[in-house]
Amino acid sequence: MSRSQAARREIGLLAAFLLVLSAVITGAANAAPRDQVLETLGKVSPGWSDLGLEARVNDGGSQVVRVGDEVRYVFGAKADAHLTVLHVDSHGVISVLYPSAAYPGNRIAAGLPNSIPAGSDLALEVSPPMGREDVFVYATREAVTLADLGLSDATPLAVVDVADAPAFAARVAEVLSARSGATGANVAAAHVPLRVVGRGDLDMTKEDILAYFTVQTRALRRPKIDLQVHFDSGSHVLDQAARDQLDQMGMALQELDETFVIGGHTDDVGEAEYNRELSRRRAEAVRGYLESRYEIPSERLRVEAYGEEKPLEADVSSEARAANRRVEFELIR
Numbered sequence: 190m191s192r193s194q195a196a197r198r199e200i201g202l203l204a205a206f207l208l209v210l211s212a213v214i215t216g217a218a219n220a221a222p223r224d225q226v227l228e229t230l231g232k233v234s235p236g237w238s239d240l241g242l243e244a245r246v247n248d249g250g251s252q253v254v255r256v257g258d259e260v261r262y263v264f265g266a267k268a269d270a271h272l273t274v275l276h277v278d279s280h281g282v283i284s285v286l287y288p289s290a291a292y293p294g295n296r297i298a299a300g301l302p303n304s305i306p307a308g309s310d311l312a313l314e315v316s317p318p319m320g321r322e323d324v325f326v327y328a329t330r331e332a333v334t335l336a337d338l339g340l341s342d343a344t345p346l347a348v349v350d351v352a353d354a355p356a357f358a359a360r361v362a363e364v365l366s367a368r369s370g371a372t373g374a375n376v377a378a379a380h381v382p383l384r385v386v387g388r389g390d391l392d393m394t395k396e397d398i399l400a401y402f403t404v405q406t407r408a409l410r411r412p413k414i415d416l417q418v419h420f421d422s423g424s425h426v427l428d429q430a431a432r433d434q435l436d437q438m439g440m441a442l443q444e445l446d447e448t449f450v451i452g453g454h455t456d457d458v459g460e461a462e463y464n465r466e467l468s469r470r471r472a473e474a475v476r477g478y479l480e481s482r483y484e485i486p487s488e489r490l491r492v493e494a495y496g497e498e499k500p501l502e503a504d505v506s507s508e509a510r511a512a513n514r515r516v517e518f519e520l521i522r
Contacts, residue, residue, distance in 0.1 A: 223281030224503065225355040230275065230325045231380070233365050236373025237328065241267035244326040244379040253384045256393055258315045262286065262324065262381075270328035270377070275361065279320025279385070279501045279512075280413075283354050285340065285347035315385060317393060317401055318415050320501035320512050324381040329368045331375070337364050384508065391434055392417045398441035402520065415501065418475060418516040423459075425470035427478060435475060438518065439483035448489045451476050452517035456510035457497045469494030475516050491521070 243265040246254070254260055264272060274286040327333075339360055340347050349357040369376040387393060393401075393416065401414050416438060418431045427435070442449075453468030453475075472492045479485045495517075502509035 222351050222355050223277065223279075226277055226281055226283065226358040227323060229355065229358040229362050230277070230323075233327065233362050233376065233378055234369070234373050235327075235376045235378040236369065237270075237330075237375060237377040239267070240270060240328055240377040241265075242270070242326065242328045242377040242379050244324065244381050246324070246381055246383060252382060253386060254315045255386055255388055256315050256317060256319065256397060257388050260313050260315050264326060266328060266377070270330065271332040273327040273329065273333045273361070273365070275325045275327075275358075277323045277325070277354075279318050279322060281351045281354050283349040283357060285335070285338070285349075317385070317397065318413070318501070319385045319387060319392065319417070320415070321509075322383040322385055324383065326379040326381070327365055328377040329365070329375060331368055333364055333368065387417060390430070391437060393434075393437060395437045395440045398438060399444060402441075402445060402447075413517055413519045415515045415517050417512070417514070418471070420471060420514070423467070425467065425474045427474055432478065435478050436482075439479050439485065442479065442485050442489070443483055448491070448521045450491045450493050450517075450519040450521060452493045452495050452499075452519060454495050454499060454513060454515050454517060455497050456513045457500070457505065458510065461496060461498075465494050465496035465498075468496045472516060 243263075245263050246252070247259075247261055247263075249263075262274070264274075276284040276286055278284075335341065335347060338357070365376055388397075393414075398414060416434055418434055419428055420426065420431065421428065451472045453470075453472030455464040455468050455471075457464075459467075469492065472494060476487070476490045476492055479490060480487055497513070500509070500513040501515070502512050
């Protein structure tokens with residue numbers, strides 16, 4: 190068993206807290222539900238300013254993390270408080286996190302930073318999907334339980350899928366509003382934006398892809414994965430970096446039996462119809478490569494063209510546009 194697999198197994202056995210799993214659940218991934226979630230969670234009005242709530246990832250330096258990196262969420266405050274921590278991935282899936290069981294009721298003690306996960310011998314590993322992620326941290330004088338949020342205490346992983354995420358965010362806001370009091374002095378808030386990128390030359394390895402569809406599906410169905418397959422501007426010809434990434438996908442597909450839709454995506458540069466056709470040609474180029482080099486049967490790979498309609502990151506920065514130029518592999522149930 191590899192170190193990564195051992196870490197995942199150990200994490201799965203820890204019932205003391207809930208983990209970040211950047212899961213892509215059923216339904217089409219699109220910007221609208223995620224935007225609703227971010228707007229709702231961002232509107233919570235904190236008034237507990239003297240709490241001094243702090244939240245950071247790792248050492249608090251870079252807000253960019255790579256797939257495969259270890260990551261730790263660290264929280265601190267000047268007084269005792271109870272934490273509610275929500276992680277929103279690039280598709281809009283919400284995961285509810287818990288700090289160490291040493292702090293009953295998600296309690297954080299004054300002057301004693303708490304973390305997810307606890308201890309120095311274990312760290313979470315960053316997993317797909319890539320793109321923009323947001324962590325919302327709320328501190329309250331009175332604990333917010335899973336039951337308060339409409340989740341079962343018996344749920345091993347508190348994850349809310351894309352379709353239900355906006356309604357869940359509204360419930361969180363309602364519960365926090367009830368806790369806040371007339372002046373809001375019972376609630377503090379912090380927000381940590383993150384960007385998840387590939388490992389480097391390769392966005393994801395064969396092992397990452399297999400784990401995405403197999404190891405981590407013990408708790409969750411994960412039907413979609415995004416690859417940053419690189420093309421020259423306006424071209425559907427695969428460059429060497431694209432072929433290297435697709436080699437990883439091809440080797441993974443040889444060990445999987447399922448059928449996939451290859452969804453082509455572009456950034457927002459150019460006319461919409463041109464981008465739709467370009468995304469189709471790119472998806473077909475990907476399918477052709479996998480069929481010819483890895484002998485993946487054509488009936489296992491279908492093509493869809495989305496153009497610029499479903500961005501992972503809905504802004505016009507060069508980083509966001511690069512993230513939106515991708516090929517999405519969606520598992521057909």
